[in-house]
Structure formats: C-alpha cells, structure tokens
Amino acid sequence: MKICATAMLVSCVWAAWPNVSLAQTAPRVENAALFVAEHLDVLSIPSSIYTRRRPGANTLKDYGFVQFEKADGGVRSVDQEKQRLFGIRIVEDNGGIKVLCIQDEALNEGSFISQNTVEVKLGRDGLFHGTGRVSQSDQCPPYQH
Numbered sequence: 001m002k003i004c005a006t007a008m009l010v011s012c013v014w015a016a017w018p019n020v021s022l023a024q025t026a027p028r029v030e031n032a033a034l035f036v037a038e039h040l041d042v043l044s045i046p047s048s049i050y051t052r053r054r055p056g057a058n059t060l061k062d063y064g065f066v067q068f069e070k071a072d073g074g075v076r077s078v079d080q081e082k083q084r085l086f087g088i089r090i091v092e093d094n095g096g097i098k099v100l101c102i103q104d105e106a107l108n109e110g111s112f113i114s115q116n117t118v119e120v121k122l123g124r125d126g127l128f129h130g131t132g133r134v135s136q137s138d139q140c141p142p143y144q145h
Helices: 002-016 025-038 048-052
Strands: 069-071 074-078 084-094 097-106 113-122 128-130
Touching: 025 074, 025 084, 025 097, 048 084, 048 097
Parallel strands: none
Antiparallel strands: 069 074, 074 084, 084 097, 097 113, 113 128
C-alpha cells in the first residue's frame, strides 16, 4: 500500500514538474537582465546619467527608470520624463560577473546615443558595480554615428 501511494505521488509530481531545459531558457536570460537592471550601480559605468548624479542616487530607479519591458533578449526602460532610454542585455554571464551591452539614448531633440559593452560584478551591497574592464563583443557593436 505504501509503495503504491509513493509511486502515485512521484508520478504526480513528475507530471507537474516543468521541463526546465525548454521552458526556462529564454525567460531566465530576460529575468537575469531585469535583475541586473534593477540592481545596477549606474554611476559605476560609463553613461549619460553620471553627469546628472545626485547624492544617494545610484540605481536606474533612482533616476526615473522604474518600468522595464523585455526587448532584444534583454530589458529597456524610458525614464518618467520620457527624455532618455536605457537598455541592458547580458552578453556574457559568469555568475557574479557579467558582461553587459548597455544602450543609452536621448529621446528628445538631443542627438546622444551610445551602445557599449561593460563588465559588472555583484558587490556585497547587492548592487552590480562596473569593474572598469571593457570588453568587445560581436553581440554589442559600438554605435556608429
């Protein structure tokens, strides 16, 4: 009796278990990009935000980028004033160290647009900080004017 109940329980759990290799591959990449976007010390990487830095403001959320949408295998956000767009894709993932493709663009009449590859590392404070190392990636060609 115990064997039948155990076998039935195992078969029910097995049937309900999602196929991780197929069901989770694409969403995990976008979810990781969203996690990095929400925990990125944006002042530690080259970006247009640095010129507008404020004490105590370090993340994209602190600078008005509060809602992200999935785009191009990553995420992007437009600030609340609809003046700037910031996009993040992970082009290399080594756990706590990631190489990101950063898109930084002025949406108003400005002509600023930038796409760069930067390396970030997860810090003890829970934020990803730029390491200062910039690598090149075919998945993130620099923007050509």
